[in-house]
Amino acid sequence: GASIRLDNLTKRYPDSQAPAVEDVTLDVAAGETVILVGPSGCGKSTTLKMINRLIEPTSGRITIGGEDVTGINPVALRRTIGYAIQATGLFPHMTVAENIALVPKMAGWPRAKVRDRVEEMLELVGLDPGEFRGRYPRRLSGGQQQRVGVARALAADPPVLLMDEPFGAVDPITRERLQDQLIRLQRELRKTIVFVTHDFDEAIKVGDRIAVLRDRSQIAQFDTPEAILAS
Ligand code: ADP
Numbered sequence: 710g711a712s713i714r715l716d717n718l719t720k721r722y723p724d725s726q727a728p729a730v731e732d733v734t735l736d737v738a739a740g741e742t743v744i745l746v747g748p749s750g751c752g753k754s755t756t757l758k759m760i761n762r763l764i765e766p767t768s769g770r771i772t773i774g775g776e777d778v779t780g781i782n783p784v785a786l787r788r789t790i791g792y793a794i795q796a797t798g799l800f801p802h803m804t805v806a807e808n809i810a811l812v813p814k815m816a817g818w819p820r821a822k823v824r825d826r827v828e829e830m831l832e833l834v835g836l837d838p839g840e841f842r843g844r845y846p847r848r849l850s851g852g853q854q855q856r857v858g859v860a861r862a863l864a865a866d867p868p869v870l871l872m873d874e875p876f877g878a879v880d881p882i883t884r885e886r887l888q889d890q891l892i893r894l895q896r897e898l899r900k901t902i903v904f905v906t907h908d909f910d911e912a913i914k915v916g917d918r919i920a921v922l923r924d925r926s927q928i929a930q931f932d933t934p935e936a937i938l939a940s
């Protein structure tokens with residue numbers, strides 16, 4: 710993983726009175742899973758999207774792996790950062806394998822290496838490659854689609870993973886299974902993960918540290934699950 714640092718990050722959307730995110734400063738250590746938890750509308754997604762520069766900050770600084778990335782071309786971040794979201798964003802006209810292969814291909818990986826990587830990623834998220842590589846997204850359950858979304862985010866082996874309610878669209882049992890799987894994966898991969906959820910139980914379960922956010926992403930608490938439960 711690579712460390713992430715946010716310094717005084719602020720986002721003011723055009724035509725809105727209050728900033729969506731105001732003066733947020735946050736440190737994520739390399740290999741750590743940090744959860745941003747808070748009510749709907751408190752600015753979690755906006756904060757996350759500023760890290761991969763899907764949204765441009767109004768002010769402040771983003772540092773990844775010690776490098777100031779606030780002003781660089783966001784395209785250069787695609788290999789550093791994997792992004793998994795609730796609406797998985799899988800391309801419906803592409804098979805599971807083609808979806809997973811997308812970023813490695815864009816990164817110029819040789820064909821054989823991409824093919825091996827797709828198989829490896831499917832195994833990693835617990836989907837049998839023989840059964841799933843050729844399927845189209847609409848032929849998958851919600852949980853399977855979310856697993857493919859995670860596989861795709863990991864495919865180019867980025868040191869950083871941003872996850873926005875990645876298990877939001879599935880039933881509670883599948884959700885628990887996906888959470889367990891992420892915890893197991895993370896033991897092996899040690900990616901630097903920033904994970905957004907409004908579900909406090911999920912935060913406690915998967916986080917190394919948890920940032921409890923209020924309005925405008927103001928950090929009310931930033932601590933380990935144990936310390937937060939004890940407070
Ligand atoms: P969360 O992820 O915690 O639900 P968001 O980051 O999506 O919160 O939104 C934070 C605030 O910014 C909300 O008040 C929301 O209405 C506002 N907001 C989000 N996206 C936009 C946008 N594109 N334009 C204007 N306001 C927005």
Ligand code: ADP
Pocket residue numbers: 847848849850851852853883
């Ligand atoms: P998971 O918990 O892994 O998301 P589900 O319990 O939702 O899986 O689905 C169980 C089985 O049903 C899976 O093996 C999957 O292949 C199959 N299945 C679910 N939805 C569909 C679908 N829309 N098309 C084809 N097979 C499906």
